[in-house]
Amino acid sequence: MFESLFQKSIIDILPKVRGKYLKNVPLSKHTWFGVGGPAEVMFIPQDIDDLSHFLINKPYNIPLSIIGGGSNLLVRDGGVPGVVLKLDSPYFRRYEIKDDCIKCYAGMKNIDLKKIFLNNGIGGLEFLCSIPGHIGGSIKTNAGCFGKCIKDVLVSAEIMDSTGKLKTVYPDDLKLSYRHSLFPDDWIIVSITLKAEKADAKSIMETLDKQKEYRIKNQPYNEKTAGSTFKNPEGLKAWELIKKSGCDKLQIGGAKVSEKHCNFLINTGKATAEDIENLGNLIVEKVKENTSITLEWEVKKIGINK
Template structure:
């Protein structure tokens, strides 16, 4: 750590940093001071140690045995959003979807209102092609800046990410530190109305005020995951302290004393029941990381 300005913590609890509030510790947690600090740190470990970026922890199950290697968490230095005159938004990898859409509204830039409905950071939803309400990152991403696990800095155009539904080809351990999104001319009041509509729709349909992880399963082609889960009789199903939400059946919730094993095990039970009922094998959308 000589000369580095970030904070390195051994055996760092991760449960407080993820929405489910469950899971084990990271072997190491590094919070870089800025881009150069991150690059130097990763250069020093030289790709020899597993690296996992962590954003808001909203779409993540951290298993109870913890996460091997180093977890990277981007702080305020990476949470910037700049609106350019050409209607491009320059965003740090740690900026939230709410911040991006709000800055765009204030600058009269339309086209990214859907990010108001993505519970995560730019780094996470660039990696996973995050989306909501009919739009996704692939529709607006120009390019992104990435630090590879060995410290190499690269700028990748959107086409190189080979986006599909909730997936990109970014390698494991690559940290998205910035991205540029193309918007269009808009009227702030109208943009704000659309953001308010999205926020109200989320509040009405999703269990936002619980310990949850967002959408659990990907929507199969031509189907809705929640409808398949509901039809299989899984609404309200429990395992230990985990429960299938009765408000939105594509959400799992921690009722208070769940372990990550409860949550993941319940998800697998749901997958089995849906397959038995419909013949469709649901794919996890929530990332599951770490040791059992």
């Protein structure tokens, strides 16, 4: 644990806040892979002013990482030094509907949008409900599925920079592309406004049901995974390259390639982050050997090795 390394807790030198500081938080409980060491400190700001106050007064040499729902993250076994920010207070889980737009705060779970869409007749955004994770993470990764991604529906986003200043940015500023955005790493996404369409509850429910059915049939469901491990190289499918290179049955320790979709890696229960990272790296190596193509990780890796 970090305390033995650092003697004193860094909480002693962090600014006083109204939100919560939590020490040595096991990040395995905050990520879908269910692996990884602790956050030295997790900070859950109470609201936007609390977050701004923290950023203005945080000693510059204490590293800050941001997590959302942890569905696209591999946290290494040695954990994450410094502060891990999670926008997990009620303030950051709100939404506002105005005209044909919905403003969602970054800590909202995508799945919670389902009820809001059904109750308010909001359509055109159903794809988001089936993507695990939180709103903030969705825009950072320009999440998408079923032929749509955040880029197609984004009106604007509110971000806070590392000096605690809030500003509004627009799609053109962000250069959203396939699973990528131009958000500098020290920008914190606070909220996003999405363009919606009017729809009736029956058609929304039909779309949601079809999406769920597709996922259950074609992807690992209720498994410890972080979704697609590698981005699709332009014009190609990562899973096809993985299969063609004979990697679809690989296993290292408790980490294995999913039998249902070979671009998904699974923690079978006893995997370490190292098992998962090594398995991913082995796939990259073998695909390169067989096809000359270098797969790029879609899953984000944070923290230090044990």
